Amino acid sequence: MGEILVVVDHVDGVVRKTTHELLTLARRLGEPSAVFFGDGADGLGEAAGTSLREYGAEKIYVVAGAEFADYLVVPKVDALGVLVQQVSPTAVLIPSSAEGKEIAGRLAVRTESGLITDAVDVQAGDDGPRTTQSVFAGGFTVQSKVVHGTPIITVKPNAVTPERADGAGAVETVDVAVPESSRTAAVVERRPRAATGRPELTEASIVVSGGRGTGGDFAPVEAFADALGAAVGASRAAVDSGWYPHSYQVGQTGKTVSPQLYVANGISGAIQHRAGMQTSKTIVAVNKDSEAPIFDLVDFGVVGDLHKVLPAATDQINARKG
């Protein structure tokens, strides 16, 4: 079985859940090899190594150097280009973040390979991986395959439930000379997002969102989210009004979420919002307008004022939890 390169997404050495998902998918296709980009000289930390092995990484390629964090995208493509040459992998799996898709795009051009973005499922086929994508705001499902070069596939969060498996996780250090011409777009400042204590939006199994109907008061939305252990999201109308930060926007130009449960509060359900949440397993809405299009999507809906419904529901949930 050939190697499947999995580009590791980590924050300061803490491996993110999306990577565990990619490793789980990679095991269907071949032998997972994690590719870990380390800042500075430290390379792979112990926690990261353990986390990758626990989800089945047979090899861990470690690419260390400040340039991978100091310049946008290109140095990582340089390294992956070298690895694809050396290893001839069966496929390359990359998280579907903005950066991940850019890495994938450049790698496809450079290695003359077919590219599939935003897969929501990947299965083994007779002649290479088969992907499933959800397009046009979730209106259609498309099955595709790559027919040229090395299949390069970016995968959306929550595509699969991560499954543990013991991997050997043999560490191999990869030396890549990153030329001056790859050091052109410099990251001169990085401001990590302040921690909220809530799950990360794209990873969360429950997302509770607020829209224009909150009237600017997100407290009932946040309290309800906390009762459910959920992440908080927002519509663009709420973000544009300055009520909630853009990094929490769900939709076409925000995050795409695919949780077990999505609760839309005071959100009408515009097509651009649906593009970011339509693949959620269970959808619930609270909206005072019974005609709101969001009700076409719901498994359960309450026609009512969110300022009344949410606080009462929050109290009842907290009471049940004792």
Added chain:
Amino acid sequence: MKIVVCVKYCPDATADRSFAADRTVDRVGVDGVLSELDEYAVEQALQVKESGDPETTEVVAVTVGPEVARAALLKSLQMGADAGVHVLDDAVHGSDAVATSLILAKAVEAQAADLVICGMASTDGSMSVVPAMLAERLGLPQVTFASELTVDGDTVRARRDGDVATEIVEAAGRVLISVTDQANEPRYPSFKGIMAAKKKPVESLTLADLGIDAALVGAGSAWTAVEAIEARPPRAAGTVVVDEDGSGAGALVEFLAAQKFI
């Protein structure tokens, strides 16, 4: 200074979007528009022009697409772009992102632009890969997903909001940029703009004009193949209750408990 803006003609997101019989996006049977997200790219180009030296700066909108895609150029000209380039060739039909980026790269190269500005994603394909691919092919620094952009002399500085951090990115010289819908507020074409657009030049180019081998692009040479497309079954109608005297909260909590979310 010359600024090239890459604009795409996409089916209207609020219309009933669909696929043609050959499994490509139906761009002809469905009402189309200049991709809403490319309006931000056009606006950015106009702002760079206006805040720099408007007299010596030219904004050229470039599109790759069928006959109807001319509408995307026209809208860009109405907003204030100076000229349009339409790569129009039957052989382009069915091109994937890799091939599209090849065609765009040749068209952009021919313009010898100082800045290339793209949208963050096309509203139909939504891959968000063409700008990075273009930068790769053109050998230009990529300053992409800019939610705030300043051009100061030959230095471009952008705020890029990533998944876990916000980054400030800087590059100098000729640069490829993509902007998000946070970057600016696209203007509406004025009456004057609409009238002026009728007289602005639009050049139509074939693959041969750009020196591109037609065998490298189009559906036949795509590096990915669509095997099946299915309309997603409509979601089964859910239960909707009307809140009366607090009944809504109770019903909601019962539902969540029954589904084991509590």
